[in-house]
């Protein structure tokens with residue numbers, strides 16, 4: 585028993601050092617979305633603040649969705665130069681906003697507090713609040729397909745442009761992937777495969793909620809593509825879809 589304890593303390597000391605040396609934490613556990621150690625989460629679930637196996641959200645805005653859905657009065661993005669028509673947030677974006685718009689508790693499940701406790705937790709920290717006014721945030725919840733790219737003229741075709749390809753029509757066409765790219769899980773996939781959900785642009789086009797793919801493991805804000813390219817230039821995420 586004593587030897588196991590010593591081993592466990594050894595591991596506990598060694599793991600954070602290893603992780604911080606690489607600056608990488610892959611996966612939900614240990615990420616900003618790991619609520620397993622919050623006092624309200626008596627079951628210590630890593631996934632259960634968001635998903636359950638049974639009795640989940642009728643609307644299934646995200647797979648096996650266990651969280652209560654926000655009914656806030658959203659103001660969507662609009663601009664005279666937009667080609668896409670953007671409506672109210674839906675699908676996976678609405679799922680994110682159900683915590684991030686600050687109107688519901690983090691553990692507010694579809695039928696009472698999640699996590700085996702009886703009390704609701706607090707709402708999101710103001711530093712991580714997005715919305716309900718979304719007119720100052722990148723447009724979300726709309727179809728981004730080849731037709732939109734053609735109509736806009738300043739977007740890559742999401743069905744043919746692959747992550748890591750040189751840019752079309754630009755003089756500096758360095759492929760906009762991080763110079764020290766370890767997230768090979770997205771390289772060679774089209775924008776549609778790597779970043780869109782059902783051809784739609786959502787919060788998850790830029791962020792990986794589970795901190796798995798692309799740059800997300802090493803990005804504090806879970807960005808799928810972040811860092812600088814081999815010429816030292818940034819804004820890689822924006823330069824992936826936009827031809828600007």
Ligand code: HEC
Pocket residue numbers: 612613617618630631632633634635646647676679680788792793794
């Ligand atoms: C903070 C909320 C949150 C947590 C915690 C979370 N997920 Fe998710 N999950 C989502 C959202 C939102 C989606 C849909 C959008 C997307 O895929 O980005 C999703 C999608 C999924 C999908 C389907 C799409 C895919 O990527 O395959 C699976 C499977 C999944 N989650 C499993 C898990 C498991 C297992 C855990 C625990 C280790 C977990 N999730 C933890 C929010 C969460």
Ligand code: HEC
Pocket residue numbers: 616617633634651676677679680681682683684690691708709711712787788791792793804805806
């Ligand atoms: C169950 C509630 C919940 C859901 C659902 C959820 N989040 Fe979060 N998210 C949080 C909390 C809580 C934090 C930690 C905020 C803090 O205190 O900094 C966080 C942190 C983040 C951060 C890091 C911000 C920072 O300042 O550290 C990002 C980015 C993020 N979430 C994006 C998303 C996206 C995108 C989705 C949907 C795919 C999503 N979240 C779904 C609760 C949630």
Ligand code: HEC
Pocket residue numbers: 677680681684711712713714722723724786787788789790791805807821
């Ligand atoms: C076009 C890509 C993109 C989309 C779409 C997007 N984000 Fe972000 N997000 C970013 C970037 C880049 C940052 C870093 C800070 C910045 O540039 O404002 C960020 C920062 C954040 C943060 C950290 C706190 C902050 O305000 O800086 C949170 C939380 C977050 N996003 C959640 C969301 C949620 C929820 C959605 C959907 C409603 C979403 N994001 C949609 C790219 C995106």
Ligand code: HEC
Pocket residue numbers: 662663664665666667668669722723728732736739775779785789790821822823824825826
């Ligand atoms: C996954 C693809 C994708 C990523 C990543 C992305 N965008 Fe976009 N963005 C789009 C699409 C599609 C539109 C809609 C364009 C339209 O319909 O006119 C858009 C719209 C915009 C608009 C509004 C255009 C208008 O006419 O009002 C701006 C500005 C913008 N993006 C800037 C950015 C910036 C800055 C980043 C990086 C933080 C970024 N985008 C990342 C796909 C993306």
